Amino acid sequence: MITGMDRLVAAINGGTSDRIPVFCNLIDQGAKELGMPLQEYYSDGEHVAEAQLKMREKYGYDNLWSLFYVGREAELLGCEKIIFAEDGPPNVGHMVIKDYDDIHRLEVPEDISSHPAFQEPLKCLNILKREAGGKYPICAYVTASMTLPALLMGMDKWMELFLLGPASVRDELLAKCSEFFKKEITAYRNAGADVFVYANAFGSTDFVPMRLFKELSLPQMEKDLSVGTDGVVYYCGGARMNAVLQQVIDKLGLGAYYLSPLDDIAEGKRIIGERGLTCGVINDIKLIDWTPEEIRSEVKRMLEAGMPGGKFLFGTLVMPYGIPEGNIRAMLEAAYEYGRYEGHVNG
Amino acid sequence: MLERLITAYNEAVFDADRDTALKIIHDALNSGISPEDIVFKIVVPELEAMMKAVSETHNVSLAQHFLAAQIAAEVTDEMTAKFRKLPESAGRVVIGTSWGDFHGLGKKIVAGCLNALMIDVFDLGLNVPAERFVDEAVAHDAQVIAISSMMVHTARGENGCIKVRSLLKERGLEERMKIVVGGAPYRYARELYKTVGADAWADDGITAGRVIADLIKGVRR
Numbered sequence: 016m017i018t019g020m021d022r023l024v025a026a027i028n029g030g031t032s033d034r035i036p037v038f039c040n041l042i043d044q045g046a047k048e049l050g051m052p053l054q055e056y057y058s059d060g061e062h063v064a065e066a067q068l069k070m071r072e073k074y075g076y077d078n079l080w081s082l083f084y085v086g087r088e089a090e091l092l093g094c095e096k097i098i099f100a101e102d103g104p105p106n107v108g109h110m111v112i113k114d115y116d117d118i119h120r121l122e123v124p125e126d127i128s129s130h131p132a133f134q135e136p137l138k139c140l141n142i143l144k145r146e147a148g149g150k151y152p153i154c155a156y157v158t159a160s161m162t163l164p165a166l167l168m169g170m171d172k173w174m175e176l177f178l179l180g181p182a183s184v185r186d187e188l189l190a191k192c193s194e195f196f197k198k199e200i201t202a203y204r205n206a207g208a209d210v211f212v213y214a215n216a217f218g219s220t221d222f223v224p225m226r227l228f229k230e231l232s233l234p235q236m237e238k239d240l241s242v243g244t245d246g247v248v249y250y251c252g253g254a255r256m257n258a259v260l261q262q263v264i265d266k267l268g269l270g271a272y273y274l275s276p277l278d279d280i281a282e283g284k285r286i287i288g289e290r291g292l293t294c295g296v297i298n299d300i301k302l303i304d305w306t307p308e309e310i311r312s313e314v315k316r317m318l319e320a321g322m323p324g325g326k327f328l329f330g331t332l333v334m335p336y337g338i339p340e341g342n343i344r345a346m347l348e349a350a351y352e353y354g355r356y357e358g359h360v361n362g
Numbered sequence: 363m364l365e366r367l368i369t370a371y372n373e374a375v376f377d378a379d380r381d382t383a384l385k386i387i388h389d390a391l392n393s394g395i396s397p398e399d400i401v402f403k404i405v406v407p408e409l410e411a412m413m414k415a416v417s418e419t420h421n422v423s424l425a426q427h428f429l430a431a432q433i434a435a436e437v438t439d440e441m442t443a444k445f446r447k448l449p450e451s452a453g454r455v456v457i458g459t460s461w462g463d464f465h466g467l468g469k470k471i472v473a474g475c476l477n478a479l480m481i482d483v484f485d486l487g488l489n490v491p492a493e494r495f496v497d498e499a500v501a502h503d504a505q506v507i508a509i510s511s512m513m514v515h516t517a518r519g520e521n522g523c524i525k526v527r528s529l530l531k532e533r534g535l536e537e538r539m540k541i542v543v544g545g546a547p548y549r550y551a552r553e554l555y556k557t558v559g560a561d562a563w564a565d566d567g568i569t570a571g572r573v574i575a576d577l578i579k580g581v582r583r
Contacts, residue, residue, distance in 0.1 A: 103514060170466075224425060333514070
């Protein structure tokens with residue numbers, strides 16, 4: 016039987032499997048799957064692992080997630096309050112950094128793996144590894160040092176410090192966040208994750224002008240990724256990346272690039288070429304309202320733009336909680352159908 | 363001379379260089395240009411230029427929006443204190459993030475921009491209940507309620523814009539007040555503002571200034 020890992024490895028190597036790899040980021044939907052409120056769901060790594068395995072089995076896509084919610088990273092750095100919703104991802108309810116003194120005081124945990132806030136994700140990872148390791152790629156979400164401060168102090172305060180504040184304070188915070196990033200990705204790697212989604216909104220010129228991208232974002236990413244780039248996927252949190260792809264490839268040489276739904280897939284593919292895996296991403300916010308026919312037609316359009324030449328993956332973005340199950344199926348069935356490689360012999 | 367100043371100021375703001383932008387403004391003031399001309403002939407046209415660049419190229423970053431609004435608000439505050447007579451208010455807006463949403467950056471950009479356009483802004487903060495949006499709008503006799511949402515469930519949820527619309531209807535306020543929305547979900551689904559019952563939406567914080575100014579003109583009473 017062909018597994019998700021087979022499909023991913025074939026795509027990375029420029030070969031073909033039965034079809035392209037299809038990554039579907041169902042996160043909060045796990046709570047619905049187990050019939051429990053989100054807060055209860057995220058309190059136990061067993062819940063998350065169980066739902067991840069069930070949903071992958073039910074829909075047939077190729078990846079598994081160890082992500083609970085993004086605010087979990089803030090908890091690893093001292094956040095004491097997460098505000099849960101009934102129908103969407105939780106918010107960070109306590110800002111670890113309220114003033115510059117908090118930046119001086121911020122301590123990066125010595126060992127992430129033994130941190131209390133990492134124990135449930137670790138439990139989840141252990142189960143996923145035991146049940147599906149080597150068969151389905153297990154994804155971890157790691158926020159880049161340049162974007163992480165937004166979770167610790169709020170995007171508005173971070174933008175203010177980043178653009179207008181004292182450079183020494185900004186750089187001190189970036190250094191601490193980079194130290195945290197390296198430890199966090201190492202902890203996930205040691206726990207058995209295969210794919211590391213390197214989330215960096217500040218790695219897009221939708222967030223920072225090109226001058227600052229070159230002067231600050233790119234060097235900072237080099238620092239983060241000095242720890243190793245195996246399995247790292249470039250992702251700008253949904254912001255566009257085509258304008259910076261060439262530079263990111265030249266400097267960082269990562270293996271995969273997870274485009275924005277707002278990027279032109281054919282253009283992204285042309286820039287990346289043979290140098291990495293192009294991940295075309297559907298605008299999944301529209302899946303709430305689109306008809307199954309509209310979904311099929313959009314998936315077809317995307318795959319026609321991205322599949323020629325191979326090295327292509329179909330992916331989703333945030334997959335809002337409100338997407339009807341029928342529309343999730345319509346999207347995936349279209350991706351399986353239009354993403355098939357003709358002439359492939361199973362086995 | 364004014365033209366040269368406008369060009370230099372625009373370049374500094376587009377380059378996200380606050381220090382140079384402020385130096386240009388202070389040099390202009392020292393050279394005898396009036397505070398009124400600084401606001402209405404340099405700062406506001408720069409915001410207009412940024413709106414034009416956004417609509418034409420879509421290549422203006424969030425950092426540039428943020429900085430343009432911050433600088434505009436800062437300069438406007440400083441200059442209006444020096445105006446020969448107090449500027450006439452161009453309207454009143456209450457602004458906040460929708461219930462369940464704790465993302466304040468977009469709101470801050472919009473408020474800075476509105477400040478430069480002489481529109482009074484009443485900032486209700488984060489995680490604002492629908493009832494409070496309406497109560498505060500009535501209390502301040504606002505023409506526009508501006509609701510920012512960064513998450514899909516807070517944009518579409520029953521306690522956000524949808525409820526504000528229903529309260530306006532219930533209290534017979536729809537002719538007197540308009541609703542504008544903004545934030546990431548609306549950029550990815552450009553018709554979503556209609557689904558949630560808003561009158562208009564803006565693609566970014568700077569453009570929101572113009573959208574809100576237009577809405578105010580439509581309901582001036």
